[in-house]
Amino acid sequence: MNGLLCYCRQGFEPELAAELSERAASAGLAGYARTQRNDGYVLFVCEEAAALDAALPWRELIFARQKLRLIEELRALDPSDRITPMLAALPRDARYGELWVEHPDSDAAKPLAGLARSFGNALRPALRKAGLLSAKEDTRLPRLHVVFVDGDHAFLAQSAPADASPWPLGIPRLKLLPDAPSRSALKLEEAILTLMTPAQREQHLRAGMTAADLGAAPGGWTWVLTRQHLHVTSVDNGPLRQHVLDTGLVQHLRADGFRWQPAQALDWMVCDMVEQPRRVAERMATWFREGWCRQAIFNLKLPMKKRWDETRLCLELFAEQAGKPLQVTAKQLYHDREEITVLATPRQRG
Numbered sequence: 001m002n003g004l005l006c007y008c009r010q011g012f013e014p015e016l017a018a019e020l021s022e023r024a025a026s027a028g029l030a031g032y033a034r035t036q037r038n039d040g041y042v043l044f045v046c047e048e049a050a051a052l053d054a055a056l057p058w059r060e061l062i063f064a065r066q067k068l069r070l071i072e073e074l075r076a077l078d079p080s081d082r083i084t085p086m087l088a089a090l091p092r093d094a095r096y097g098e099l100w101v102e103h104p105d106s107d108a109a110k111p112l113a114g115l116a117r118s119f120g121n122a123l124r125p126a127l128r129k130a131g132l133l134s135a136k137e138d139t140r141l142p143r144l145h146v147v148f149v150d151g152d153h154a155f156l157a158q159s160a161p162a163d164a165s166p167w168p169l170g171i172p173r174l175k176l177l178p179d180a181p182s183r184s185a186l187k188l189e190e191a192i193l194t195l196m197t198p199a200q201r202e203q204h205l206r207a208g209m210t211a212a213d214l215g216a217a218p219g220g221w222t223w224v225l226t227r228q229h230l231h232v233t234s235v236d237n238g239p240l241r242q243h244v245l246d247t248g249l250v251q252h253l254r255a256d257g258f259r260w261q262p263a264q265a266l267d268w269m270v271c272d273m274v275e276q277p278r279r280v281a282e283r284m285a286t287w288f289r290e291g292w293c294r295q296a297i298f299n300l301k302l303p304m305k306k307r308w309d310e311t312r313l314c315l316e317l318f319a320e321q322a323g324k325p326l327q328v329t330a331k332q333l334y335h336d337r338e339e340i341t342v343l344a345t346p347r348q349r350g
């Protein structure tokens with residue numbers, strides 16, 4: 001079976017299917033999406049799977065939590081021996097650096113977590129004995145994924161660790177610290193971890209940098225920025241938690257985030273205002289066009305319908321109106337609900 005298997009947030013299969021179909025078509029590759037609402041994954045069947053894989057980097061996919069290259073679909077697996085057909089389906093000359101046994105993050109598949117854990121423990125030694133799995137984790141080799149969608153139905157797939165989510169199920173395990181002012185703090189933490197590379201984090205998130213946080217109350221995103229020792233102007237008519245103000249790094253302004261502008265250019269602007277996505281995209285573009293910030297992370301809350309169309313439209317609007325070349329990365333993060341998170345940075349030369 002040729003194609004891709006991508007995980008997504010349950011309920012966002014149509015958006016992911018539309019994204020994959022459109023991106024495959026623009027790369028000149030024929031294929032079709034196979035999906036069912038609330039499955040938490042989409043298959044994109046395509047004969048030219050290698051070309052498709054290369055044309056759709058995981059980082060650039062908005063609705064895909066994970067991107068895997070399909071090897072085989074196995075149905076009617078015998079619960080007393082699922083290992084033999086799996087070994088038979090893998091190419092003899094394959095060698096994997098790691099094994100992840102997973103299931104989609106859907107209501108129907110979550111109960112398969114126990115099976116995935118115990119099956120992984122049984123399959124690992126069998127793969128090693130067959131010479132298919134390295135003795136120790138090796139991220140230079142492809143990673144093998146077994147994806148159970150039912151007790152007797154699984155997909156074999158592989159990922160390239162450099163072009164895939166580094167977390168099983170594509171879900172980063174972030175802990176909400178007790179002093180985080182809101183759960184929203186996890187969204188910005190995940191955005192920094194997922195949308196930025198380690199080199200970008202080191203270079204662009206440094207102590208002493210300046211930031212604005214639009215729609216800041218009760219202070220989760222501001223708190224994340226102060227933990228990186230940034231100086232933050234937090235704009236919101238609502239109150240910020242006292243311990244955030246006590247960092248000495250925060251100025252709280254009770255103002256309208258759609259009107260306020262900084263007196264001097266800032267290193268960062270972040271925005272979590274709940275508003276119509278087009279209005280937010282336009283305001284974010286104004287910040288770049290006017291040179292008020294060098295880089296930004298912002299949320300776009302999606303409507304109930306035509307969410308892929310709205311996503312594409314907002315990102316196009318933002319890119320057009322920003323008036324300068326930007327590197328834009330957008331993702332529906334695990335901690336995002338009906339929204340996506342966007343990182344915009346100056347485009348690197350070369």
Ligand SMILES: C[S@@+](CC[C@H](N)C(=O)[O-])C[C@H]1O[C@@H](n2cnc3c(N)ncnc32)[C@H](O)[C@@H]1O
Nearest residue numbers: 182184215217218219220221236256257272273
């Ligand atoms: C989802 S909450 C932000 C949560 C925050 N990022 C955190 O981590 O705690 C959205 C906030 O946007 C604020 N907001 C909405 N419209 C605004 C506007 N026009 N100007 C300033 N703040 C606004 C609301 O008051 C609300 O506090």
